[in-house]
Amino acid sequence: MKEAHLAYTPEELMAIIISREVRNLETVGVGAASPIPAAGCLLAEQLHAPQATIIILGSKEYHPFLGGSSELHFLAQRGELDLFFLSGLQIDSLGNINLHVLGDYQAPKMRLPGAYGSAMLYYMARRVILFRTEHTRRTFVEKVDFVTAPGITSARVYRPGGPTKVVTPKAILGWDRTNKKWYLESLHPGITVADVLENTGFPLEIPSSLTITLSPTDKELQTLRTTVRAKLEKIYPEFAQQKILA
Numbered sequence: 001m002k003e004a005h006l007a008y009t010p011e012e013l014m015a016i017i018i019s020r021e022v023r024n025l026e027t028v029g030v031g032a033a034s035p036i037p038a039a040g041c042l043l044a045e046q047l048h049a050p051q052a053t054i055i056i057l058g059s060k061e062y063h064p065f066l067g068g069s070s071e072l073h074f075l076a077q078r079g080e081l082d083l084f085f086l087s088g089l090q091i092d093s094l095g096n097i098n099l100h101v102l103g104d105y106q107a108p109k110m111r112l113p114g115a116y117g118s119a120m121l122y123y124m125a126r127r128v129i130l131f132r133t134e135h136t137r138r139t140f141v142e143k144v145d146f147v148t149a150p151g152i153t154s155a156r157v158y159r160p161g162g163p164t165k166v167v168t169p170k171a172i173l174g175w176d177r178t179n180k181k182w183y184l185e186s187l188h189p190g191i192t193v194a195d196v197l198e199n200t201g202f203p204l205e206i207p208s209s210l211t212i213t214l215s216p217t218d219k220e221l222q223t224l225r226t227t228v229r230a231k232l233e234k235i236y237p238e239f240a241q242q243k244i245l246a
Helices: 010-019 035-047 070-077 118-124 192-199 218-230 238-244
Strands: 025-029 054-055 085-087 088-091 101-103 107-109 127-131 161-168 171-176 181-187
Touching: 010 127, 010 161, 010 218, 025 035, 025 070, 035 085, 035 218, 035 238, 070 118, 085 118, 088 107, 101 127, 181 192, 181 238
Parallel strands: 025 054, 025 085, 085 127, 127 161
Antiparallel strands: 101 107, 161 171, 171 181
């Protein structure tokens, strides 16, 4: 692929990385407050996954349900959701995510919106990609303050899905399902291993052969900033205007 010579925002890079994870013919779900995965899915649809079924809660064009957003949950429970995206104010070494509280549950420092089906989707979507626009030790912690959705479950529990990776502005962290831990899958251009380790609150496995994330191509950036941006303005107008370069 020809690499771009244009500058790009961290959000654009993350959206492009996510787009590369979407496969043609998959059914892909995006939550109601997830503009970066939404941008990535729309980009994938334009470039390499034209036959993927894209579901973006809160949109009109990409919301095929008549009975409300709960139908996405039913889709996952039937085993028909191939890919979903989740985030969390905290993500820990065991793949747990926290969308509920910071601090003690009975007297929290901050109360968050909660899960709204995230725990079930973390189990039932065949692949789950986590994302976070902040890569710091207050996000990537050794142990979350509250487990909204667990990364690891007993072998006796039916769980076709689970974490596969985390996309951040610094790196891609991969999930080792065998050893139940995170490893450094890819460094973004200009980021060092020391930078990632310094900003991650738990140990990371470092592969002997480290991969550098492919920079956005001219085609990816152009498509993101034109066709995708126009579509995204109908769903996330503020994000499209501020985080995607015109």
